[in-house]
Amino acid sequence: MMKALTIFDISGRAMSAQQVRLNAVASNLANAQTVAGTPEEAYKSMRPIFKANFPSQQMGQGVATVDTDGIYRSTLPPEKKYSPQHPKADEQGYIYSAAVDPQEEMIDMLEASRQYQNNIEVLSTAKSLILKTLNVGK
Amino acid sequence: MNALDQYLKPQAEALSLRNKRMEILGSNIANAGTPNYKARDIDFASEYKSVVGQGDLSTTNVQHISMLQTSPPGQARYRVPISPSLDGNTVELHVEQLQFAQNTTAYEADLQFLSERIRNLRSALRGE
Numbered sequence: 001m002m003k004a005l006t007i008f009d010i011s012g013r014a015m016s017a018q019q020v021r022l023n024a025v026a027s028n029l030a031n032a033q034t035v036a037g038t039p040e041e042a043y044k045s046m047r048p049i050f051k052a053n054f055p056s057q058q059m060g061q062g063v064a065t066v067d068t069d070g071i072y073r074s075t076l077p078p079e080k081k082y083s084p085q086h087p088k089a090d091e092q093g094y095i096y097s098a099a100v101d102p103q104e105e106m107i108d109m110l111e112a113s114r115q116y117q118n119n120i121e122v123l124s125t126a127k128s129l130i131l132k133t134l135n136v137g138k
Numbered sequence: 139m140n141a142l143d144q145y146l147k148p149q150a151e152a153l154s155l156r157n158k159r160m161e162i163l164g165s166n167i168a169n170a171g172t173p174n175y176k177a178r179d180i181d182f183a184s185e186y187k188s189v190v191g192q193g194d195l196s197t198t199n200v201q202h203i204s205m206l207q208t209s210p211p212g213q214a215r216y217r218v219p220i221s222p223s224l225d226g227n228t229v230e231l232h233v234e235q236l237q238f239a240q241n242t243t244a245y246e247a248d249l250q251f252l253s254e255r256i257r258n259l260r261s262a263l264r265g266e
Contacts, residue, residue: 007164014168021171050172062162062178062214066169115170118231122164125242129160132249133153137256 005055005063007126011119013053013065018116020048020068025109032100035081037088042078043098045105046071074099145259149252151189155182156245162214163238166229174226178214179237182244 028045036042051069076099084093159180169175219228 005161007161010161010164010168017168018171050169052169052172052175061158062165062180064165064169064175066172111171115167118167118170118235121235122167122238125238126160126164129242129245129249132246136249136253 005065008123010063010065011123011126013067014119015116015123017048017050017066017068018112018119021112022109022116024048024071025105025112028100028105029102031098032102032105033098035086035088035095035097036078037090037095039078039080039096042096043100044076044078045074045098045100047074047108048072076101142259146252146255148190149248149255152186152248153245153252155180155185155189156241156248159241160238160245163234163241166217166234167231167238170227170229170231170234172227175229176227177217177219177229177234179217180214 024046031043034043048071049069051067052064053067054064078096078099081095081097082093083089083095086095089095159182162178162180166177166179169177217228217233219230220233221230222228
């Protein structure tokens with residue numbers, strides 16, 4: 001049983017979720033240039049999947065916050081390069097570089113930052129309305 | 139006391155409904171990146187009528203039909219998207235932002251009316 005959600009819980013958790021997404025993008029971009037000796041060892045980009053979280057006692061009222069449902073690894077095959085001089089090259093002389101698409105990561109980053117901003121906007125609007133309500137009748 | 143309640147009720151109920159709607163719109167914005175999330179909203183006019191009970195004609199016969207076509211109170215309905223996205227999410231940020239701004243303005247207006255009523259009440263009590 002979850003307690004009733006307020007606007008601060010809703011937007012706060014959404015901001016945390018976007019933070020997870022930004023962290024994943026940062027990790028992916030940081031590892032974009034890494035190479036490995038086998039396709040299994042090669043870095044595969046991570047991506048969080050979000051899930052709406054409906055509190056049980058507010059069912060049907062349209063109130064929901066966000067949870068991170070899990071981090072999924074990309075199924076894209078790592079790029080195979082012929083480089084026999086490389087210290088990590090396998091017997092055939094191939095190295096495997098990370099399966100990270102920088103364009104995709106940049107788009108994800110922009111989207112995450114926009115959605116983060118949107119949630120901040122909701123939060124600050126809600127806060128100013130609540131402060132005004134506290135002063136009513138004075 | 140009852141008269142006081144009645145005097146302040148329209149604005150007080152409107153404020154709590156506006157607050158509820160703000161939470162729903164906030165949920166939509168929070169779930170803008172959630173696959174298969176369906177955006178929701180409440181119809182303020184009909185919700186307000188069902189709470190405050192104004193705007194209906196009195197029914198004196200069982201065969202009279204209520205003029206109010208309301209959904210069950212407290213039910214959020216699903217928004218029909220203008221252009222649905224591939225992941226099944228129906229949140230359109232511009233729509234949500236617009237509704238949120240509209241709701242905020244209306245909240246502030248209700249607040250203004252409420253303060254006005256309280257001020258009137260005070261001046262009547264003081265006999266100014």
